[in-house]
Amino acid sequence: MLATRVRTTHESECPDIGPICAVRDEPPQIHDQRFTVGELRASVAHAFTESLGADLQVPLRLNHTTIQFRRLDGTPVTLDYENIHHRNETLFGLGDPWVLGRYTFPLGLVRLSARAGFTVPLARTVEDPFALGRAGLPHQHVQFGSGTVQPLLALEAERTWDSWSAQAWGHAQLAVAENSHGFRPGHRFGIGVSGELRLVGSLRASVGADLANEQPEQWGGVIQQDGNLGRTDVLVGGGLFWGTRDMQLGLTLRVPVYSHIIGHHGQLEYPGLLSLNVGTVLGQ
Numbered sequence: 001m002l003a004t005r006v007r008t009t010h011e012s013e014c015p016d017i018g019p020i021c022a023v024r025d026e027p028p029q030i031h032d033q034r035f036t037v038g039e040l041r042a043s044v045a046h047a048f049t050e051s052l053g054a055d056l057q058v059p060l061r062l063n064h065t066t067i068q069f070r071r072l073d074g075t076p077v078t079l080d081y082e083n084i085h086h087r088n089e090t091l092f093g094l095g096d097p098w099v100l101g102r103y104t105f106p107l108g109l110v111r112l113s114a115r116a117g118f119t120v121p122l123a124r125t126v127e128d129p130f131a132l133g134r135a136g137l138p139h140q141h142v143q144f145g146s147g148t149v150q151p152l153l154a155l156e157a158e159r160t161w162d163s164w165s166a167q168a169w170g171h172a173q174l175a176v177a178e179n180s181h182g183f184r185p186g187h188r189f190g191i192g193v194s195g196e197l198r199l200v201g202s203l204r205a206s207v208g209a210d211l212a213n214e215q216p217e218q219w220g221g222v223i224q225q226d227g228n229l230g231r232t233d234v235l236v237g238g239g240l241f242w243g244t245r246d247m248q249l250g251l252t253l254r255v256p257v258y259s260h261i262i263g264h265h266g267q268l269e270y271p272g273l274l275s276l277n278v279g280t281v282l283g284q
Helices: 129-134
Strands: 002-012 029-047 052-070 089-094 098-107 110-119 151-160 164-173 188-200 203-214 231-243 247-261 267-269 273-280
Touching: 098 151, 231 273
Parallel strands: none
Antiparallel strands: 002 029, 002 267, 002 273, 029 052, 052 089, 052 098, 098 110, 110 151, 151 164, 164 188, 188 203, 203 231, 231 247, 247 273
């Protein structure tokens, strides 16, 4: 289970504010939007042999949004018309499941795991929000899936000593086609390193750093300059893990130390990512 809060603010002026601009000269506004984002991801991994296995991951996602409209001096304003871009709402639904094959093998004292697979396009998608916005119609930017099959690639390496271990990993989620609405998400890449130390008994502590990169999205083959133009984030953090033969528990917190959002006309802030993990092993 992963959760965070996100805040984004940007200025908007006519004609982008919406149809009200054809009725009267609406003054510029600040749109102050806050998101509470959560994901519950069920993951099942099965080993056919010591080297070969398969993974299935099924995410459920929650997105709760609130919007505060402000004057340019920052004071709140209540609109007497419907804003076509933003609204208070809660969205909940299935994300695109992941299906992966796994091959684990030793390389000297290092244990390597290579994964390859694809996403299954079962999640909710939306019509082109930029086309709807230009037509003066209400629209939605939040969607829980891509609407297409996306290849997945990952490689993990682990080295274990008596009381501690070190890990490194990298993954790629590739967008190779656009969906029926003309949407093509950006490629996503990530790399990370971490170390884990046994404290006492079955209790372990970890520290690590991740780098995540997302490329620009496209609608109808066009990169919209007021859309998602891509970003790069570096996060650091740590966690505590406890495990027995039958049960594993983990709690981690990662905070951003660097964020670069390409061409974003507003600001997007989040305090960190909190993750709770619960697992068990069957058939031992």
